[in-house]
Amino acid sequence: MLEVQTYPTVGEAASAMDDQARFLGGGTLIMNRVNYGDRRFNRIVRTTDASLSEIRVEGDRLEVGAGVTMAAILASRDLDFLSPAARAVGGPAIRNMASVGGNLMAPHPYGDLAVALLALDAVVRMVSGEELSLEDFLARRNGVVRSLLIRRPRGDEFRFRKVSRVKPKGVSVMSMAARLTRSAGRLSGVRVAYGAMASTPVRVRAVESALEGVSLDHAGITAALSAATEGLDPPDDPIASGWYRREVAPVHLRRLLLGEDAR
Amino acid sequence: MKSPVTFRLNGSETAVFVDSGANLLDVLRRGCGDLSPKYGCGQGSCGACTVLIGGEPHVSCLVLAETVAGRSVETTGGLSNGPDLHPLQRAFIEGFAAQCGYCTPGMLMSAKALLDRNPSPTRSEVEEAISGNLCRCTGYEPIIDAILEAAKQRGAA
Amino acid sequence: MAIHHGRGFASINYPIGMNLGGDPSQALVHSTPDGKFKVTLSSIDLGQGIKSVGRQLAAETLGVPVEDVFVDTADSDTGPHDMGSFASRGTHRMGNAIIRAATEARAQLLEAAAEELEVDASDLVTDGRGNIHVRGAPSRSISVEATATAAQFNQGRTLAGRGIFLVPLSEVDSVTGEMTPVSSFAHAALIIDLTVDDETGEVEVQNINSAYEVGRALNPRLVEQQLIGGAWMGVSHALYETTEPNYPERSHGPIDFNHYLQPGPGDTVPHHISVLERPAPDAPFGGKGPGEMCANPVLPAIANAVFNAVGVECDSLPITPEKVLRGIRANGGARPQGRPGA
């Protein structure tokens, strides 16, 4: 039997969690498992805490509640830079349900928003108050997330691209995000992240360092393209093989960096 | 374990007992007797169960039923006003936009959500609006055309 | 980086009404006391439209308005035997059974009317609007409704018909393969225009031009439904679908629609259709079922167009970006073949 426990605050909900429980956010991940009789858990924990759905703005610093949906991101002017990533998730019905927190937990090849957040150096604030980098969170993926802390990117420095075989909406062959910060006309402190290229969304440090100090043009990014899949062993799945992902990653990285037209 | 849930279904107050962990699709179909939303996957990947909650489309197979307490739920079963069909229904009929008809109720709900918010959508907005609704028969084109036609008719009315 | 244009052609025929099982279909038609007709079958409507086509065939054959006919299917207590809705047999086999049942019911309808009008039944015709009159003398008429009422309450006559259509079983010869496999063939020829991205192997279908020969379009809109949806499925089969991406190995089989790929609503392809009608002898009004065949020419036409675009032989389905890319690599680059038919 499956038990559902509803708590008024996220704190109480978090303390009710154990390895037999799953935290219900938008439902798109957990209810699928429930419908298919997943017996790795026998309790659903949820909260009616409205604070989870808040978007708080302090200058260029934003705090996005874990319960904020993709649809809410699309509706928020403050989060306009996340629109391409939020729009890449599901159809309208899924976007009305899928939450930021859930996207961090989504298994391969899902988690397109998390790819964007990785490239934005988002910080995860847990219900416990602990703060950790999204990269560290993705490595362990446990605990209940309260919110994400994001610094708004400047101008057009943030790029997101999802490669999918089905239009207008399909699962990722890969997704890519980059924050192309510059110093004195040269790239500096760049962040690049991939989705569907590893078991979780990942930062691609080899590419980031190859972009350090170069100009954003064909010649400048050559080394970065060569390093596009360094250290990665992309998975095989029904959408594409690891071989294919590895072969086309440099192409899509170039298109992302240089803003070339997607097909 | 069953618990009572009260919500508005197509404008009428509805109370129903739901099993712990039940999804909204099962509750609408078996608890409320509204058979218009269809089961196609239980995974949120086909859209046949799409209903509107608070006017917004949701895949009801992934909605924990008790979360709709106090909210308004709309289904294709309530789309027509008595015998008067909704412009979308008329456009689907005249545009031959259904074959087996199994995806149709979900398509209509996604389309209604679009037109309620955006009375004169572009073709690509229509494609985006039904991007979570699968159809295996029609190739989508007659459906897209019918939704655009319904928007036109509604604008003209 | 380059996008290459390709054009490909394929033509096919398709067996209508497979005949290797000796499969019959039956239909019953009867009238209500006010001259409305019910057609009872055990056909299955999977979306192909047998309820609608059956209704049109019955109404045309009876000579009554289509609104006065309804098809009831499928209930094994009321609908007589039918093998099923598969192998492009529905329209052909059941259509013929319906015509026979409706013909018998029409004969009784005309006999009942003849008795009321005191004329010979062979002198009567229907006007398709619910009336029966003497050929060449529209003023000597009686409505179908009045005829049915008279038949059932005064004459003690049923207005009903039975139909069975059986193409006898064809044996297959063990040594030569000699057989009589089908009743007729539908035809199609199709030209695909597409592009191939030589960096990613991605194929995008741009345009479909087709000619489908369907015997007779019994309902043109139903035919178009099938041809549009079928061409979509052809694109899907050619480029997307497989339950076993690593066939014959069984790994990575998809279990949901996110991983079982099909073109989405943003992948629709402009499609110009030409419908040809060479009525098939022995088919209902000459109509051949268009539903099954219409995807078939799309698969090879796409493969042929991919070859035309980049010189890669795609002989294994589906034609994934990976297969195209591997082919381009193996050839040392894209090898466009030039526009055919120019």
Place this chain on the structure above:
Amino acid sequence: MNAEYRKDLFADERSDDFDIIGKPVIRQDILGHVTGRSKFYDDHAFDGLLHMRCVRSPHHHARIRSVDSSAAERQGGVVRVLGGRDVPVNTNTLLSLINFGRDDEPLLATDKVGYVGQPILAVVATSVRAAQEAVDAVKVDYEELPHVLDVEEALKPEAPIVNEEYPNNSFDYFDTYDHQKLRFGDVETAFSKADHIVEGEYQMSPIEQAPIETCGAIAAPETNDRITVHTSTQALFFSVGVTAKQLDVSSARLHFIGGTVGGGFGGKVDSHHEPLAALACLATGKPVKYMWDRAEEMQVGGPRGGERWRIKDGVMRDGRIIARAFTGFFDAGAYTRLSSYAVQKSTGHLPGPYSIPNVASNVYCVFTNRTPSTAMRGFGITAVDFAIERHMDKVARAVGMDPIELRILNAYRDGDMKAHRREAKNCALIESCQAVAQKTGWRLSADAARASSKSGGGVGALGVIPETVTDDEGRIGERRRSGLAPEPFSGQGTRGLLPEGHSSNNSSAFGNAPQREDMEAEIERLGFIGAAGVPPTPQGPMDETASSARPIAPSETAHTTHPAGARGGPSLPAAYTQRPASTINQPFAQPPAQAPGTPAAQQPAAAEAESESATTHFQRGVRRPGVSRFISGSRRR
């Protein structure tokens, strides 16, 4: 989308003067669809509905050592656990209803499993969740066996046996061969005379029918000791017949309701849900629903099978294809279902819509350790057409010819003889090619643009059944013993020669006569003009303006391509050179003594024997224990 109707074409064969036919009448079912009120099988409410889930094999191939469902049976909500022993007639093959093939597939596996996902137990419980939990609580002890997944690997001597009923991993045709043959003319001699040989191999992927409504059935007790079954079947009486047979109940007790189905595409013919749901209904006295979830639909439901086709063409410089040989493999998966039939359907389709004077094929229904495949839209044809039309482009390149011109040159026309030994009629391939070329500006030569399906057919060699070389290769078990290659004429078997015009039967492609005269519609009311209508047409009037656009083969080519007795090697004994009609289905090696060249039509006695033997088969089938009281047809293996 836009559609044009080429009413100008074939206008002389057609009247379009109708009230309702040809009109865009609104669908009868559409109002139900747009209001959500159409009743699909799951749209029926029952009090106390029980749900069914199956315990399934996690292995490709394994022996079942033991099954322990005791813990599952004690779990809350579980009403009944059913196994193979609970099914009165557990083993079935779908086409037993037309007397084709041997029963080879258990409804619920008992001794071994042959594919991942094969059902072993069916758990009936008060909720889906309770059934799922009980499924998890069943313990099955397996001994894994070696498995084979590739069709050609499966035919090799060392391959594991997938299906004990067919221990050579291939379906038995006519109790004689491990494949279906097509032999028409003499491909080997023609290959030796061809200017080009073009070869290719083509592979179809397994494809899910993917109806949005998943397969299923609800069985509920009715009054009068009957069961009502609401079903998604595509074949109502197939499902009735299978259920009556497997449950060993009279069909009088079965009331099946369906007909409004959420897409099928061939995947709803298999009739597995109805017997299981009805069995559970009988066992519990309650309404029971067995509905696949999407994961089952995708991986347990029978897909379109993977097919592999090899084609070898002999082509002349001018583009005429003079010989075509096929080797085809249908991947049936672990059990036959409909694949045996698809092999014959595809054989009847060869060599595509082209007239080729020499054709041979060997097509195999092969068992592998995967989900049994089944029908799908275009069953038996889609993959062949893919292969043929890919191949036609390769032929066009080999001879440097425009691809459409090549098709028109080789296209079949009214009066041509098809490889399955029937005259082509009602052809329209050429006109279809011309129509699409015309509107896209694809330039055709004047000859090709003027060609017509109605003229130039049946001329010379293309109008007759040629003298035909036969063989007796590929007898059941031979390949497994010797590793014989699968291609036609690949071994050293005995060759035979059938005379020009040889036909073994004369079955009609046309329907039975109406039972009573007043069931026969007047031809004029059906819209046929002149010769176009029922019954079978003679050749239509010749269109004087149409060019034949077909280089007529010189009579020398037409009649001496395969001279009798001129084949390489020693000439064959007379007994092997003639094959009278009555030997159909008899082993080729033992032909009865028969005057050579007796046309089939002159052998009424043989024809009578045929129909008598068919009757015998039918009766024997009906009387077989476990066979349904009614049967859907009659045919031989």
